[in-house]
Amino acid sequence: MxxxxxxxxxxxxxxxxxxxxxxxxxxxxxxxxxxxxxxxxxxxxxxxxxxxxxxxxxGRLIHVSNLYQAPLQERLADVLAERSGLAEAFFCNSGCEANEAAIKLARFYGHKKGIENPTVIVMEKAFHGRTMATLSATGNYKVQAGFEPLVSGFLRVPYGDLDAIRNVAEHHGNVVAVMLEVIQGEGGIYMAPAEYLQGVRELCDAHQWLMICDEVQCGMGRTGKWFGYQHAGVLPDIATLAKGLGSGVPVGACLAGGRAAGLFGPGN
Ligand SMILES: Cc1ncc(COP(=O)(O)O)c(C=O)c1O
Structure with a gap:
């Protein structure tokens, strides 16, 4: 056995x-x-x-903890910042942790704006991971079944439907972010049209929300550009990476720029 x-x-x-x-x-x-x-x-x-x-x-060093400087992490953060257009990187071990960091950043951003119950708009058929918060953000009941109660603070809309997001904006004052895959992977291969991503960017700007792109599966050069959002000519506030970033070594990253940069401090 x-x-x-x-x-x-x-x-x-x-x-x-x-x-x-x-x-x-x-x-x-x-x-x-x-x-x-x-x-x-x-x-x-x-x-x-x-x-x-x-x-x-x-043969040199495997781990020294985060109590000390990490020059190689800094070098990687520089390269990612240059390629992604997002100024800061938080490193972790997996895609779900990168997404956890993104969700935490969005909630933190909301609390700083005085929103007590920050809510993230997420998509039907999305896949963001299997930790409690990321399976709650995931739009697939099979991933969630048996693990209820789910983490609150998510509102789900159909992928590709800008009006659905506009409708949420009209009725909910607690929204702080929109989180999506530029190409949905686990939910089937669904590509967001460029106009949709541009529309999401505009709505996020109009409402001062964060745009979060989960690039765990479609990022790191897999679409011919470094990141999927670059095909639409938009820049999210947060992008999450893992999978191809380490090419098999467990490395994840939550990249933050725009309104999402500079929010976290030591201990967060
Ligand atoms: C889009 C997306 N986000 C997040 C994850 C979760 O990544 P991990 O398995 O490294 O936690 C996956 C894994 O398939 C994924 O495809």
Whole structure:
């Protein structure tokens, strides 16, 4: 009997190694890896530069805690700021944590504006993760079933429907942010039209809300630009990253700019 908790429906195959876009199973059979670790292995398997950098760093320092300066984190934050247009990065380990940070930033922003029950507009068919707040933001009952009570503070609208957001704006004074995937991944592959993203940006500006783009699955160059929102010529206030950011090493990031920059302090 397996001592692994039964949380995944796994195929009856295990891989021993990979190279580029190929995987070899424990019987020596070679596969073309069309899944890339569910949008994670952006550099393919065993990329020599990636392997060398990881091995070199593991032999030097793996962890020093956040009590000290982290020059390499700062370098990565600089690169991400330059590529994303968002000034600050908070690093974590996964997409759901990056989204948790984004939701916390939105609530914090709301409280600073005097809104006691800050509410985030989220989308039908969205997927934002499986922690309590992110599964509550997720628009799929299968992900939520059995884990109620859900975290409050979310209002759901149909994806791609600007009027639905306008309608919420008219009736709810507590909205602080709109959170969406530029391309919905787990909900099916649904792309937000550029005009929709531009409309969301305009509504966020008009109401002083934060625009949060979950780029965990569609970011890091997977659409031909660094980030999906760049195809629509908009800049969100917050973008969340993970998956391809570490190419298999668990790294997530919550990037913040505009109204969302400079909000958090030590301890937040
Ligand atoms: C759009 C999106 N957001 C968040 C997540 C959660 O990321 P993680 O599994 O790293 O917590 C995923 C994972 O599939 C995702 O596709």
């Amino acid at each position: 397996s001592h692994l908790m039964n949380t995944y429906g796994r195929q009856p195959v295990a891989f021993s190694h990979g190279k580029g876009c190929h995987l070899t199973d424990t019987d020596g059979k070679i596969y073309l890896d069309a899944l890339s670790g569910i949008a994670v292995n952006t550099l393919g398997h065993a990329h020599p530069a990636f392997v060398a950098a990881l091995a070199e760093q593991a």
